[in-house]
Amino acid sequence: MLKTKRTFVGAVVATTAALTVLGALPAQAAPGKDKEPARAAAKVDESRAPDRAAGVRAASSAATAALATIQTRVARYVATNGTRYTFGSYLDPATGNIVLETDAPAGVVSALTDLSGAATAQRQAATGVQVRRASATDAWHRRDDIQPYYGGGGITAGGAICSSGYAVQNAAGTRFSVTAGHCWANGTSVSTESGANNYGTVSDRRLASVTGDAMDFELIGGRSYSGRVFTGGVTSTSSIPVVAAGTAYVGYTDYCHSGRTTGENCGHTANSITAQVCTATGCKSPVIAFTGGTMIQPGDSGGSFYAKDASGAWIRGNVIATNGVTGYAQPWTVISANLGVSIVTG
Missing domain, CATH: 3.30.300 (GMP Synthetase; Chain A, domain 3)
Structure with a gap:
């Protein structure tokens, strides 16, 4: 389905982290062109990934x-x-x-x-x-989107705001969007942040305090999702294609995140891919621990975490928590291994 330009009336949304009043946002236009259906994932040489060459000493x-x-x-x-x-x-x-x-x-x-x-x-x-x-x-809370949906956009249900991560597909080719598992329960109907469009329904939730899994992710399905991630500021219409997905590399100093609260920000350094973070929704591990750059904030949770080069975004996971200095991301490798899904490229 092609994306077309339209306007909407902004919504007033109260989040669990802080009271946030949102006015009307600019009309959402397609990023440079009308949105096109994403292609299925193709095999990509992971050795070309920009973060592959990160070199740090091995831990004892x-x-x-x-x-x-x-x-x-x-x-x-x-x-x-x-x-x-x-x-x-x-x-x-x-x-x-x-x-x-x-x-x-x-x-x-x-x-x-x-x-x-x-x-x-x-x-x-x-x-x-x-x-x-x-x-x-937990990093609760781009502002509005239309189908096919991109990663890094604002999504809401029940007064809580999170961010979309990236698109995946199962063996049957059915597509879903990934977000954080602490956002909503299975069966919840989610909307774009403005409330103008239905984003889909939550399924396959994994969360320590709910399912007993040391994880923090869930899928949203039932609509059209594209292999692209929003870039730029919080009301930006720009985006880049997803190239591939894989493991993060410790020592790489230019990872990016994309979410509705802070937009796209890069300059994150991966300190660990075997970290543990324990929040109000339990302990999650292994997760990616990262520092540096503009840190994620409430509402960015679920947003994409990736390395970026001229070809696009190399997905490494989706952000889930922060203490203001260190951020944590649910690794793509854990999601793919547990759900058997593949990345949707753009």
Whole structure:
């Protein structure tokens, strides 16, 4: 279906993170041309990916093991005691040290990071734990879109706002849009942010606090979805095609995110692809931990996370949480492995 220019009346939307009043937005025009149906995914040489050449030293096996122990403890603590405190943890590629970002009290942190009974190498690795005081939140909340829908657009239901991630398709060729699993329950009917158009219905939700999976994603289906991602500002009509999807690379310093709150922003550095983040909706791992650039904000949640070059976007996942300094993204590799879906290219 081709996209055509139209106008709409803005909606007043209250989010769970903050009260946000949205006025009428500019009419949504097609990005340079009317939208065209996306092509099915074609095999792409992953070695051409712009982030492939990122080079950092490999973490020691002791540090990796120590991190796994701490992350297991954190997940058990949250499962037992609830989500009063938040946790983010990963190995810093620059120093090899374990980073633990949390708002939990010192006593809780000490118990979770005490590896005095572990093997010598793990004990030594644990001495380098960097505890940073921070609170991670689910990144709740482009503003309007028409079919076929792009990634990075604003979507809403029940007063909550999130962002669309990217398009996928199952073995039968049926297409869906990916977003964060903490956004809505299965069966929820979702609209574009303006409320002018139905975006589809939620299915295949995976979320720690709901399904018990250490994941944060869901699909929205029933409409037309394109293999393109919005670029530019929050009311931009520009976009780029999706080239391929795959794993993120630690040390790459120019990852981008696209969402309705902050638009497209690049300059993110991937610090880990085996991180863990625990928020009010439970613990998710493995996830991508990233820093630098303009950080994601409430409403960006579910938006696409990718590397970009002249050919377009190389999808690596969709953003799910932040503490204001470190952001976290649900990896594409986890979604594809669990749902058996393939990326839709543009």
